[in-house]
Amino acid sequence: MTLLPANTPRSFYRGAGRIHRFRGVAAPEDPFYPEDWIASTTSRFQQAPLGLTTLPDGQLLADAIAESPKWWLGKEHVAAHGADPAILVKLLDAGQRLPLHVHPDRPFATDHLASPYGKTEAWVIVEAAPDAVVHLGFARDVEPEELADWVANQRVDAMLAATNAVPVRAGDAVLCPAGVPHAIGAGILLVEVQEPTDFSVLLEWEGFAIDGAAAGHLGLGYDLALSCVDRAAWTPDRLTGLRGTRAGDRPGVQRLFTELADPFFAAERLHPDPESVLEPAFSVVVVTSGSGVLEAEHDAPLAVRAGDTAVVPYAAGRCVLRGPVEAVRCKPATP
Missing domain, CATH: 2.60.120.10 (Jelly Rolls)
Structure with missing residues (x-):
């Protein structure tokens, strides 16, 4: 990361x-x-x-x-x-x-x-x-x-x-x-x-x-x-049909955009409660408020704060965002 x-x-x-x-x-x-x-x-x-x-x-x-x-x-x-x-x-x-x-x-x-x-x-x-x-x-x-x-x-x-x-x-x-x-x-x-x-x-x-x-x-x-x-x-x-969000399938995660976006890309709003769980995937994280720590299964933890942007490789494995922080995570469409 x-x-x-x-x-x-x-x-x-x-x-x-x-x-x-x-x-x-x-x-x-x-x-x-x-x-x-x-x-x-x-x-x-x-x-x-x-x-x-x-x-x-x-x-x-x-x-x-x-x-x-x-x-x-x-x-x-x-x-x-x-x-x-x-x-x-x-x-x-x-x-x-x-x-x-x-x-x-x-x-x-x-x-x-x-x-x-x-x-x-x-x-x-x-x-x-x-x-x-x-x-x-x-x-x-x-x-x-x-x-x-x-x-x-x-x-x-x-x-x-x-x-x-x-x-x-x-x-x-x-x-x-x-x-x-x-x-x-x-x-x-x-x-x-x-x-x-x-x-x-x-x-x-x-x-x-x-x-x-x-x-x-x-x-x-x-x-x-x-x-x-x-x-x-x-x-x-x-x-x-172009506006809206969906419930996430992992803790602390809200899916952004309607189903029409699914063939092209995906994005999530991360709001730890008390953590946001990220499945392994190449992704881009934009921290929009607060500060926290992004922990990875196969990488060193990363301290983040509002205004930070990070690239996360697939090889980082399962990740968890913790703390009083919110972020937007963007990733490719599922193959």
Whole structure:
């Protein structure tokens, strides 16, 4: 088990210093560091090695896993995915509303991006301003020509008006399936778990530090890229299926996200009572409050506190979190 330093590649939208305050480190004067890529073996789209995690000993995590994949990931996972953890976890600090964008699903990514992964993602809200919202899905059916016109002419007001503005608060768990247009509103700090890609199609870029017309379509051109967008109406009933938690199957564990997330990844809220039990699995732990000790069957105990992030290998075995502490644990889908 290893505590990780912050890994904050520069982005095109602004943060508000929440990640650095959360982690207890000095924030840079430059506000364009709104993400922390945790235990990442995924690089920025066409910007490798940007985004990859370096372990405290100086080795890339991706290289360490490639050297000992079964130790890190477990025999069954390696049989299914090779030396690929199959998830990416981030801290994300929305200092401004993110642009409306969309991620392709697995069939689209397989056909056009030479990847077995799309980018279904999910959010665990850590902090939220009183009026915080996420924009999630179109509230009505949108015709292809209408969407193409909005994007080409950057009719941002019309696009946003067609989306669902969904209020969120600390503790919420929200799934965002691939294909669904979305934008995280300002004033939110969250843990994001997702498929391990950096595939984004920008529907909006005006006012952001990026040339979306050139860089917002994954090199595919917008005629093709927009075909990955889910233009169907996301009614209140459909949206309800994207929110919620489930009872855990181990002490001190609450399962996050609905069953729709299960093919892609899993996440748990750990709240020891008096302990949280973690079965053997490659996982990423983000400590959200308090302090405690993470004990492992086959590794030395790890003292943790709010703001810490840790990577746990499969070989650590059964783990137990103890103390007045809460954390979010993210892990790959069960093979």
